[in-house]
Each structure stands twice: as structure tokens, then as C-alpha cells.
Amino acid sequence: MKNYAPTIPVCQLDEKNYFVGMTIADLDPLENNDHYLIPRLCIQAKEPQPKKGYIAQWTGDNWQYIEDHRGETVYSKETGEVIAIDEPGVLPATVTTMPCPDIYHQWSEKANNWVEKADAAQLRLQNKRSTAGTLSRMQMLSQLEISLGTKKDALIEAAEKAMTGIELIKIRNYILETQAFSLANELWWNFLTGILQIQPDHVFEMWEEARTI
Template identity: 80%
Template sequence: MEIYTQTIPVCQLDENNYFVGMTTADLDPLENNGHYLIPRLCIQVEEPVLKKGFIAQWTGYNWQYIEDHRGETVYSKETGEVVAINEPGILPATVTTMPCPDIYHQWSEKANSWVEKADAAQLRLQNKRRSAGTLSRMQMLSQLEISLDKNKAALVAAAENAMTGIELIKIRNYILETQSFSLDNDNWWKFLTDVLHLDEKQIFDLWNDAIHI
């Protein structure tokens, strides 16, 4: 009488026939002919060879190997944000494994890399202006008088000599009435650069000095 082992190794698959791992099938206690109770989604074939970066899939006849990027960190070429890969297969053409350096870069298919945006310098300046915060009326006017020897009246006079129309009205009202100054205000930035002829470094130096008043 032939003696059968109580269990045999079988390959366990998922719903898409991807190899999950090895498990065992038990000998059928009701049969006496070596019949085993193969668990659901399991097959009695040789275990596939493990290949880094691939997952084995049963075709019904043999194992085929599919690229598997699940768990990898990839990035959207459009936004630079992290994209989750949930299914095996080749990476979508819309993602890359290279992280975007910063918001001033965009993906270039021609270079196959992130390249700096054409308006990166302008965007950096805009963000720098925005992040500078605000200064109180006393801080701003006092620093301008200390640095440029221009009090409120002199600032208004400078505006009237260089500007006209609605632009003059806006900046004059800003100087006379606003309670907080912001470099993110385009009218104020233009006044500092075009009327007072301050360059970017001078403006931010003046701004930082004013913070401590």
C-alpha cells in the first residue's frame, strides 16, 4: 500500500493570478488515491523564480514575469507630487522616479528630466515678496526715513512727480492711509523700484531692517 505525505506545497495566487506565496494542500482523508485538497486560488506547479522588480503571473500554462513598481516612490510629471502605484505593470508615461527639485522646475520629455521654468526667477521673487510678511505703518515709514531720508510728505511728493492717474491715486492713498505695508502689493513694489529706484537687494535689506524697529 502506497503511503502519501500529509501535505504538499502549492502556489497561492491572487484574483489576477499573481503569485502570492507558497502554502500547503492537505491529503484528502476521504480518498485513498493520493488526492489532495487544493485550496482556492492555489495551483500545484513549481514555485516561480523570484526576480527583483517583477512579479510572477500564472498564464494557465506557465509563469510570466510582470514589472512590479508597487511600493516605489514615483512622481507626477505634471505636478511633481508623489503618485501611488497600486497595480503591477510598467510605469505610466505620466510619472517619473526622479523627484522634482522644487516648484520652479517642470518636466521636459526632451531632456527626460526636470528643467527650470522659463519664469523661475520671477516666480522666486514673487514667493519671496509674499513670504516677507507685512510691516506696520510705523516700521515702514520710519525705516524709509532712516534709510532714504524721506518722510511721508517726501514719499507722496516723489509719487506725484513720477506717477499720474489711477496709479498715483492708489499709491498716494496707500502711503497716507494703509496700516500695514506688504511687498506682495504690486503698487507698493512698483513704487519702491520705479519711483524710489531701489533694487531687489536694497528692498529686502530695508525690509529686514524695518522688522527690528
């Protein structure tokens, strides 16, 4: 009587026939032959050879190798955000493995890389303004007097020479009444850089110096 091995190795698959690993099938105790109890989602086949960056998939006759980027870090070309890859296969055309340097860049298919946005300089300036914080009334007006020799009355006079109507009323009220000056305020920024003609870099220098007052 021929003796059969109590178990044999079999390949375990997932629901989409991707190779998961090796397991065993037991010899059928009710059959006096080489009949084995093959577990669900398992096949009798030679174990596929590992291939870096790929996963083996059973076609019904043999193994085919599919690109597998699961676990890799990829980025949306639209937003630069990290995208999770949940399924094997070729990477979508909408993602890249290169991280976006910052919010001032956008993806270029022509360059096949991240390129600086056309308005990057303006965006950086806006961001710098919005994160500059606020200065108290005393800090701002004292700094203007120190840096420019310009007192409050001179500020009003400069506004009256260059502005009219509602804009003049707004800036006059801002100078006379506000308790917290902000570079994010478009009216105030335009007054400093347009009416007083202070260069943006100098505005930020003055702003930082004013914090010490």
C-alpha cells in the same frame, strides 16, 4: 498499499494570478489515491524563483515575470506630487522616479529630467514678496527715511511727479493711511522699485532692517 503524503506544497495566487506565496493542500480523506484538496486560487506548480523588481504571474502553463513598482516612490511629471503605484506593471509614462527639486522646476521629456521654468526668477521673486510679511507704518516710513533720506511728504511728491489718475490716488492713500505695509501689494512694490527705483535685493534688505525698528 501505497502511502501518500498527508500534504503537498502548492502555489497560492491572487485574483489576477499573481504569485502570493506557498501554502499546502491536504490529502483527500475520502479518496484512496493521490487526490489532494487544492485550496481556492492555488495551483500545483513549481514555486517561481524570486526576481528583484518583478512579480511572477501564472499564465495557465508557466510563470511570466511582470515589473513590480509597488511600494516605490514615484512622482507626477505634471505636478511633481508623489504618486501611489497600486498595480504591477511598467511605470506609466506620466511619472518619474526623480523627485521635483522645487516649484520652480518642470518636467522636460527632451532632457528626461526636471528643468527650471522659464519664469523661475520671477516666481522666486513673487514668492519672496508674498512671504515677506508686513511692516507697521512706523517701521516702513522710518526705514525709508533712514535708508533714502526720504520722508512721507517726499514720497507723495515722488508719486505726483511720476503718476496720474487713479493710480496716484491709490498710492497716495496707501502712503497716508495704511497701517500695514506689504511687499505683496503690487502698487507698493511698483512704487518702491519703479518710482523710487530701489533694486529688489535692496528692498528686501531694507525690509529686514525695518523689523528692528
